Amino acid sequence: MQLVRILLLLLLFSPVTINAQKKRISVLIDAGHGGSDPGHLSANSAHLQEKELNLIIAKKVGNYLTNNLQNVDVTYTRTSDEFISLDARVEKANNADVDFFISIHCNASEKSKTHGTECHVHTFDSKKSVALAKSIEKEFSGKAGRSSRGVKDNGDREHTLQVLKFTKMTSVLVECGFLTNTKEANYLNTTEGQDIIASALFRGIRAHLKKEFPKISFTKDAEKSKGKSNSIASKTGLYYVQITSSKEWIDTDHESFKRTGEKVIREKLNTTSAYKYRYVIGSFSSKNDAKSVLDKVKSKGFPDAIIIEK
Numbered sequence: 001m002q003l004v005r006i007l008l009l010l011l012l013f014s015p016v017t018i019n020a021q022k023k024r025i026s027v028l029i030d031a032g033h034g035g036s037d038p039g040h041l042s043a044n045s046a047h048l049q050e051k052e053l054n055l056i057i058a059k060k061v062g063n064y065l066t067n068n069l070q071n072v073d074v075t076y077t078r079t080s081d082e083f084i085s086l087d088a089r090v091e092k093a094n095n096a097d098v099d100f101f102i103s104i105h106c107n108a109s110e111k112s113k114t115h116g117t118e119c120h121v122h123t124f125d126s127k128k129s130v131a132l133a134k135s136i137e138k139e140f141s142g143k144a145g146r147s148s149r150g151v152k153d154n155g156d157r158e159h160t161l162q163v164l165k166f167t168k169m170t171s172v173l174v175e176c177g178f179l180t181n182t183k184e185a186n187y188l189n190t191t192e193g194q195d196i197i198a199s200a201l202f203r204g205i206r207a208h209l210k211k212e213f214p215k216i217s218f219t220k221d222a223e224k225s226k227g228k229s230n231s232i233a234s235k236t237g238l239y240y241v242q243i244t245s246s247k248e249w250i251d252t253d254h255e256s257f258k259r260t261g262e263k264v265i266r267e268k269l270n271t272t273s274a275y276k277y278r279y280v281i282g283s284f285s286s287k288n289d290a291k292s293v294l295d296k297v298k299s300k301g302f303p304d305a306i307i308i309e310k
């Protein structure tokens with residue numbers, strides 16, 4: 001009898017049972033820095049600060065997860081430009097008892113040549129964190145065409161990463177590229193670059209989820225029937241307001257852009273046309289949101305503005 005009771009207890013509390021009963025997965029996305037803490041800076045003052053890039057990429061990853069997967073709950077440590085202490089970030093993750101903590105950052109180096117993505121874990125002993133980190137780096141170096149510097153742990157760093165050390169769940173800190181490398185900083189400052197980075201993160205997370213929780217169906221039914229679950233890179237479903245294009249490089253801080261009251265992003269187009277640059281506002285997850293900004297910028301001196309979908 002005693003043996004049966006022990007076996008029953010073992011069954012009840014074994015991780016396998018917990019996983020088998022699990023129906024939904026929670027992901028906390030942490031955009032590094034914010035508010036009075038700008039993070040790393042690019043040498044180009046027209047570029048966004050690290051805190052801004054982190055937030056843009058974090059939201060894109062969150063949107064991809066929410067819009068393309070089912071049974072996944074996404075929360076954020078911040079959704080605006082506010083200062084949040086490292087302790088508060090850890091506390092939020094542990095109190096909410098999320099399954100995954102994913103911190104998003106951009107890197108810097110004294111050497112301007114240094115470039116590439118990195119995925120950090122607290123220690124190589126945390127197997128699930130390492131597996132997730134590898135899955136993300138694989139996507140960076142694969143389809144996204146980034147140069148991967150691999151997975152790093154405490155032994156590779158001069159300092160401990162507090163958000164990784166004290167969070168109790170599977171946790172990784174992603175460095176999306178070096179702001180001190182001109183080419184990478186330029187790339188990270190384009191909507192296209194941000195989309196590619198975010199979709200690689202999304203695919204890396206998705207691949208890991210499917211592997212770790214084979215019993216949970218993450219693919220949305222509509223996607224399944226269309227067989228389109230892998231189409232995220234080409235179909236992001238995000239809207240932008242294109243306000244103008246130009247032959248020459250124009251500073252996004254230009255007075256005419258400031259009149260829109262919106263953050264304007266310059267994109268270098270891969271084109272043989274004379275118009276090498278376009279200037280967009282966004283992204284918006286719904287066409288209606290894009291439309292209201294479109295109406296506003298049209299009245300502020302950009303009558304030819306249009307909505308584009310990417």
Ligand SMILES: [Zn+2]
Pocket residue numbers: 032033039040050105106
């Ligand atoms: Zn950072």
